[in-house]
Amino acid sequence: xxxxxxxxxxxxxxxxxxxxxxxxxxxxxxxxxxxxxxxxxxxxxxxxxxxxxxxxxxxxxxxxxxxxxxxxxxxxxxxxxxxxxxxxxxxxxxxxxxxxxxxxxxxxxxxxxxxxxxxxxxxxxxxxxxxxxxxxxxxxxxxxxxxxxxxxxxxxxxxxxxxxxxxxxxxxxxxxxxxxxxxxxxxxxxxxxxxxxxxxxxxxxxxxxxxxxxxxxxxxxxxxxxxxxxxxxxxxxxxx
Numbered sequence: 001x002x003x004x005x006x007x008x009x010x011x012x013x014x015x016x017x018x019x020x021x022x023x024x025x026x027x028x029x030x031x032x033x034x035x036x037x038x039x040x041x042x043x044x045x046x047x048x049x050x051x052x053x054x055x056x057x058x059x060x061x062x063x064x065x066x067x068x069x070x071x072x073x074x075x076x077x078x079x080x081x082x083x084x085x086x087x088x089x090x091x092x093x094x095x096x097x098x099x100x101x102x103x104x105x106x107x108x109x110x111x112x113x114x115x116x117x118x119x120x121x122x123x124x125x126x127x128x129x130x131x132x133x134x135x136x137x138x139x140x141x142x143x144x145x146x147x148x149x150x151x152x153x154x155x156x157x158x159x160x161x162x163x164x165x166x167x168x169x170x171x172x173x174x175x176x177x178x179x180x181x182x183x184x185x186x187x188x189x190x191x192x193x194x195x196x197x198x199x200x201x202x203x204x205x206x207x208x209x210x211x212x213x214x215x216x217x218x219x220x221x222x223x224x225x226x227x228x229x230x231x232x233x234x235x236x237x238x239x240x
Contacts, residue, residue: 184217
């Protein structure tokens with residue numbers, strides 16, 4: 001009798017474990033947008049992603065307010081063009097997923113100092129996280145800013161040496177190499193055609209493009225994650 005009860009209990013536990021594993025797998029593979037509602041300012045850029053989906057058909061119902069600048073599989077890059085509202089739709093397997101975007105005008109109350117600071121600041125989007133980075137004062141950073149004025153730059157980056165993420169930018173920029181020891185958050189131009197984000201220290205001949213602000217090394221490493229990562233660089237304000 002005891003053996004029979006034990007067998008029944010074991011079977012129930014196995015069934016419960018199987019059901020829980022199936023629930024976890026279903027939750028992990030749930031298809032959803034990274035954001036369903038977002039507020040932007042004229043000139044801002046952002047990236048939406050339909051998680052766990054394959055190739056998605058993207059559209060905007062008001063391209064004069066929010067335009068689509070780039071599509072890649074389950075990701076789309078957007079730009080806010082004028083004040084108003086727009087609905088971005090990602091269609092996958094005949095099901096529509098929508099994000100409502102409200103675009104606001106830029107504040108007219110900014111001081112000249114604030115405008116100058118923002119002019120030398122870029123956005124660094126890693127997954128769903130958007131960080132700010134200040135640009136260095138050299139010809140390399142100016143050329144990088146000029147490149148971003150053509151539109152957001154998305155770079156596929158890989159981990160190297162357990163202290164950086166590195167990826168090709170597809171274009172040569174002027175170099176201002178000097179022997180430096182990097183710090184977490186440094187954005188470095190390597191050999192003129194690759195960009196790196198450091199989450200730890202390293203010493204070599206590099207060109208510093210800028211520095212990510214507002215996070216420390218541990219936080220940045222967590223945001224970057226393990227292995228490959230997609231990073232999008234864009235201007236904080238529209239090019240004049």
